[in-house]
Amino acid sequence: MRRREGVTLIEIMMAVIVLALLLTALYHTFSSSRRQAQAVMQAHQTNDELQRLFDKITDDIRESNFLLEGTPPKASLAQSTDLRTDDPANYISFHKVTYDFSIQPKSLADNQYNYTQLRVTYKLEKVDPDQATGPYILWRETLPFDDRRQEVTAQRARKVMMENIDELVFFKLNEPNLPHHDSVCIRARLTGRGKDGKYDSTLLTSIRQRGAEPQ
Amino acid sequence: MNSFCPPASTTASGRKGSAIVIALGLGFVLLIVIASLRSFTSYRVQNTIMENRNLKALALAEAGISFAMTELSLNSSFRTHKVKIDSAQKQLVWDNDNLPEWQPSIANDSDFSFAQQNTSGKGSYQGTLGDGQFRFRVGLVEYEDDERTKNIDESKCFFKIDSMGRVGDTMRSISCVAQRRFPGREFLMFDMEFLSIVYGEPGQNNVNKFSTGNLYGHNGVEIGQILMDGHSPCTPGTKQELFDMHSIISGAGGIFFWQPTKVTFRARPGMPEETVTMPQSNIPFPQHGTYSSGEGEKYGEVPEEIRGKTPTIPDTLKEKLKGRLLDKNSQISLSPGEPRFGDLKKQAQNGGYIPENDGSNPAQAYKVPAGWAPSSGNSVDARILDFGTGLRKGNVTLPANFNGVIYSDTNLVIKGNPPRDVNIVSKKSVFVAGDFNQRNNKSKKEEKYSFPQDYEQNALLSDDYKENSRKLLTDDLNAGTNPDDPGNYKHHFAAKVIANERVVYDYRSPADCFENEMYPVMKFALAKEFMPAADAETSMLTHAGDGKITADLSDKEATKNKIASYFEKFPLADERDDVPEKAQEQTIAQKFADKFNTADGVSEADFEKFCNEELWPAHRAGYEAYVLSENNGVYKLFNKLLEKVEGKPDKDDDYLYFPEMTTNGIFQSCGVRSNIFYMGPDYSKRYDEIGRSPSCQAAGVGRPYCTMEQMVHRLYGSEVRYATNKTLARITGPSYRPPTRRKLYDPTLPSLDIGDASGDMAAFVILTWKDLRAAPDEFTNF
Numbered sequence: 003m004r005r006r007e008g009v010t011l012i013e014i015m016m017a018v019i020v021l022a023l024l025l026t027a028l029y030h031t032f033s034s035s036r037r038q039a040q041a042v043m044q045a046h047q048t049n050d051e052l053q054r055l056f057d058k059i060t061d062d063i064r065e066s067n068f069l070l071e072g073t074p075p076k077a078s079l080a081q082s083t084d085l086r087t088d089d090p091a092n093y094i095s096f097h098k099v100t101y102d103f104s105i106q107p108k109s110l111a112d113n114q115y116n117y118t119q120l121r122v123t124y125k126l127e128k129v130d131p132d133q134a135t136g137p138y139i140l141w142r143e144t145l146p147f148d149d150r151r152q153e154v155t156a157q158r159a160r161k162v163m164m165e166n167i168d169e170l171v172f173f174k175l176n177e178p179n180l181p182h183h184d185s186v187c188i189r190a191r192l193t194g195r196g197k198d199g200k201y202d203s204t205l206l207t208s209i210r211q212r213g214a215e216p217q
Numbered sequence: 218m219n220s221f222c223p224p225a226s227t228t229a230s231g232r233k234g235s236a237i238v239i240a241l242g243l244g245f246v247l248l249i250v251i252a253s254l255r256s257f258t259s260y261r262v263q264n265t266i267m268e269n270r271n272l273k274a275l276a277l278a279e280a281g282i283s284f285a286m287t288e289l290s291l292n293s294s295f296r297t298h299k300v301k302i303d304s305a306q307k308q309l310v311w312d313n314d315n316l317p318e319w320q321p322s323i324a325n326d327s328d329f330s331f332a333q334q335n336t337s338g339k340g341s342y343q344g345t346l347g348d349g350q351f352r353f354r355v356g357l358v359e360y361e362d363d364e365r366t367k368n369i370d371e372s373k374c375f376f377k378i379d380s381m382g383r384v385g386d387t388m389r390s391i392s393c394v395a396q397r398r399f400p401g402r403e404f405l406m407f408d409m410e411f412l413s414i415v416y417g418e419p420g421q422n423n424v425n426k427f428s429t430g431n432l433y434g435h436n437g438v439e440i441g442q443i444l445m446d447g448h449s450p451c452t453p454g455t456k457q458e459l460f461d462m463h464s465i466i467s468g469a470g471g472i473f474f475w476q477p478t479k480v481t482f483r484a485r486p487g488m489p490e491e492t493v494t495m496p497q498s499n500i501p502f503p504q505h506g507t508y509s510s511g512e513g514e515k516y517g518e519v520p521e522e523i524r525g526k527t528p529t530i531p532d533t534l535k536e537k538l539k540g541r542l543l544d545k546n547s548q549i550s551l552s553p554g555e556p557r558f559g560d561l562k563k564q565a566q567n568g569g570y571i572p573e574n575d576g577s578n579p580a581q582a583y584k585v586p587a588g589w590a591p592s593s594g595n596s597v598d599a600r601i602l603d604f605g606t607g608l609r610k611g612n613v614t615l616p617a618n619f620n621g622v623i624y625s626d627t628n629l630v631i632k633g634n635p636p637r638d639v640n641i642v643s644k645k646s647v648f649v650a651g652d653f654n655q656r657n658n659k660s661k662k663e664e665k666y667s668f669p670q671d672y673e674q675n676a677l678l679s680d681d682y683k684e685n686s687r688k689l690l691t692d693d694l695n696a697g698t699n700p701d702d703p704g705n706y707k708h709h710f711a712a713k714v715i716a717n718e719r720v721v722y723d724y725r726s727p728a729d730c731f732e733n734e735m736y737p738v739m740k741f742a743l744a745k746e747f748m749p750a751a752d753a754e755t756s757m758l759t760h761a762g763d764g765k766i767t768a769d770l771s772d773k774e775a776t777k778n779k780i781a782s783y784f785e786k787f788p789l790a791d792e793r794d795d796v797p798e799k800a801q802e803q804t805i806a807q808k809f810a811d812k813f814n815t816a817d818g819v820s821e822a823d824f825e826k827f828c829n830e831e832l833w834p835a836h837r838a839g840y841e842a843y844v845l846s847e848n849n850g851v852y853k854l855f856n857k858l859l860e861k862v863e864g865k866p867d868k869d870d871d872y873l874y875f876p877e878m879t880t881n882g883i884f885q886s887c888g889v890r891s892n893i894f895y896m897g898p899d900y901s902k903r904y905d906e907i908g909r910s911p912s913c914q915a916a917g918v919g920r921p922y923c924t925m926e927q928m929v930h931r932l933y934g935s936e937v938r939y940a941t942n943k944t945l946a947r948i949t950g951p952s953y954r955p956p957t958r959r960k961l962y963d964p965t966l967p968s969l970d971i972g973d974a975s976g977d978m979a980a981f982v983i984l985t986w987k988d989l990r991a992a993p994d995e996f997t998n999f
Contacts, residue, residue, distance in 0.1 A: 032249060050264075061988045068547055101394060101984055104304040107363035107371065113487035151487065212393070212986035215547040217464055217540060 049203040066096040067213035074172035085171040093125035094172040119147040270387035277382025281353035290979040300356035353380035367964035368430040388991035401883035417455020429962035437470030441898035468550040471527035475898035498528035502897035517894035551980035555941040565624030572600040588950030604633030638711040640976040646718040651729025654881040660703035667733030676875035711969035712882035713976040724908030725919035730878040737872040746779040764821030773810040780806035789839035791846035885937040891948040906953035930956040
């Protein structure tokens with residue numbers, strides 16, 4: 003009997019098919035993992051952006067001396083989930099005081115103080131005012147006060163802190179028995195938009211300002 | 218059959234190539250997946266670690282700030298560095314070339330490895346906490362005192378504090394300026410619970426007045442007229458008024474006015490003086506509100522309806538009250554800790570005065586009303602510290618090199634005028650049982666008997682003394698090294714009274730509370746036996762009078778009869794004849810008749826000597842023995858005084874003064890509230906006071922000898938309640954009838970005796986705060 007060498011066409015085709023199936027399965031597995039990893043990375047990036055924003059606002063509030071009366075609105079923990087980003091009362095406004103000890107009391111005029119102030123306001127506006135809902139832009143507005151406690155309106159300024167925010171609410175907890183009573187709370191939800199879809203990230207933080215109102 | 222035979226090509230050697238391809242393909246795919254996952258997880262882990270270190274470093278930097286402020290509150294001279302004011306840059310900078318010359322006072326601690334960092338020569342303090350380190354610097358900002366602020370010495374209260382925290386290679390830095398505040402020096406009234414300014418009785422028309430400076434209630438402030446009794450409506454009564462106020466502050470609560478109240482705020486830079494009628498708060502006090510228990514309602518618990526609430530300020534007043542009415546939203550929360558009794562005792566042991574070690578000052582049974590003494594007794598063990606006055610000698614002999622600290626583990630009863638700056642400390646209670654710390658300059662005719670307590674109208678209507686009298690007290694800042702120098706006399710000293718339990722104002726004895734007011738009237742009453750009333754009044758009660766008895770006293774029997782006539786009206790004991798004091802009256806009469814047996818009458822000096830050394834001491838002794846007798850001479854003299862001054866305008870050319878218990882100093886206590894303390898505009902409140910109530914009479918303490926419109930308690934200084942002594946037994950039972958109150962801030966307090974603040978606890982307010990990132994080199998070089 004003559005020895006047969008090589009493989010049949012059928013065998014080759016079967017091997018190719020099996021390999022193709024295997025590679026396809028592996029590709030799908032890899033591709034899915036890659037997409038998931040990308041999604042997580044994107045979500046993480048979104049989270050990082052939100053965290054960096056929170057860090058900036060946290061530092062700002064910690065350095066402040068007093069909140070303007072009525073800002074932010076008060077809410078219980080349960081009520082806080084009902085707060086709306088587009089509520090006109092949803093903003094926070096506080097003063098940062100800078101003392102100038104180089105001016106001795108004797109050289110101060112009767113209506114002059116040895117400090118100036120900066121009013122900082124965080125507020126949100128819709129990206130598209132015509133839309134019923136967000137996304138929103140977070141603005142940081144500043145208004146200086148001179149050493150007579152008069153507004154220096156010419157130096158009023160505003161800058162964008164972040165765009166495309168889906169939700170961001172400022173509030174104070176109206177629950178005396180909670181440890182963070184009277185601290186400022188911020189809850190924000192940001193949606194990252196990658197080529198493969200949207201990625202949500204929500205953060206809630208509590209901040210207490212360190213300074214006190216000048217007397 | 219062939220189809221069932223394995224082909225030759227299925228041998229292992231024939232399939233080797235495809236297996237390798239498959240294995241390599243799989244391996245490649247797996248490698249990519251693993252690398253991707255590792256990269257992702259590594260990123261997350263690193264990020265989390267960094268965030269954790271960042272937070273830890275920040276917490277460590279904050280710990281450094283806390284350490285610095287704690288040490289500053291304990292040791293007023295604590296500094297690590299000098300601070301320069303860079304005028305060009307308008308900022309504070311460290312003077313690294315000139316470290317302060319002092320020894321570190323913070324002891325090394327095994328938990329924190331705390332020590333001054335000497336090795337690098339930078340002078341910063343450093344410590345460890347867990348796996349991190351912190352370093353900090355403290356320096357006094359050399360700012361000048363602002364003369365326009367009466368209650369703060371700005372040259373000693375601003376501190377630059379920088380701190381760095383380090384965890385691994387992560388650094389955080391905080392730079393802040395803190396203001397040190399001494400509650401006792403800066404605040405008229407300071408209460409670590411709820412500051413209650415609701416004094417008085419129902420159905421009374423009198424007005425309590427609170428003047429000057431700051432008020433602070435850690436959990437809130439309430440101000441109001443008496444409108445309730447046990448949280449049920451009653452006849453409206455005593456009102457409260459506030460004037461010359463700098464600010465009213467609540468640390469963690471609101472400021473409540475229970476009904477419209479007149480408040481005058483002083484002018485400040487850029488802010489004119491404002492007199493406003495504070496409207497009733499928009500959060501009313503509830504009748505029988507919501508409490509945790511019935512006991513809670515009685516023990517001063519704040520009802521749920523107002524707890525943590527902050528009444529809103531009407532729009533019409535907002536601008537006027539800006540910076541003046543500061544509720545919890547202002548973030549001025551002060552926590553000064555509690556007095557360091559151990560340190561104060563050590564100071565007393567090394568150059569101070571300890572009454573227990575003075576054999577001449579044994580503990581006595583001091584009578585108290587029911588509910589005050591342990592084991593239902595009617596007395597407590599107490600040592601009497603009578604510093605004496607211009608009219609009597611005291612019983613306290615301070616050591617030659619007295620360092621200013623008096624300490625006792627027992628109750629103390631204090632009265633009279635200390636001869637110098639003093640800290641009076643008791644591990645129990647201090648009973649302030651008479652005029653305290655207001656001396657008179659005897660070399661001046663108008664101060665012959667006492668400090669001139671002159672008012673524009675009278676003590677019940679006027680807010681404060683006349684300008685001339687006030688100036689005598691504020692001028693004390695300029696007194697020289699000899700406080701007794703007649704030309705530069707010091708009328709009051711920096712006196713701090715510190716009680717681990719209570720500071721009790723004790724109104725039981727008119728002889729101690731109103732001695733300087735009654736004494737001239739006693740002289741007048743005796744002189745009147747020998748002279749026409751009008752002449753006696755001019756001679757004894759006016760500055761223009763010569764103080765003489767102008768009468769023929771050559772008839773001894775007649776003289777003795779006149780003295781007897783005086784004792785008929787003002788007996789040493791009472792109306793009874795079968796008491797030993799009757800014989801004493803005769804002895805005194807005999808002495809007087811023998812000594813002044815002349816037709817020339819009695820000179821001013823002789824009459825003063827007789828009254829001061831014979832008659833008044835006899836009256837004081839008679840009062841102690843007959844405190845319950847309505848007809849005791851002291852009560853009679855008190856009534857005679859009232860007859861002369863009640864309802865009449867004050868004159869500044871006489872020695873007639875309205876009954877006024879004067880207590881000057883910083884009064885600090887640690888006890889919690891007494892048994893009955895209904896919050897709100899409520900009469901049912903027990904402050905720490907004793908005297909003039911039926912319960913005092915029942916306990917043998919003394920008589921209810923006058924109404925609340927017949928005396929004034931003038932507290933000149935400040936009151937601090939730390940409320941740290943939670944284990945103190947509450948007082949049960951009524952113990953006093955309220956006086957009309959004048960609580961007035963002493964503007965000399967910030968500057969009097971600021972050097973060693975061992976008797977003052979300090980609290981801090983952050984003025985500026987800066988969070989910064991830092992590099993490792995910055996920590997090393999800090």
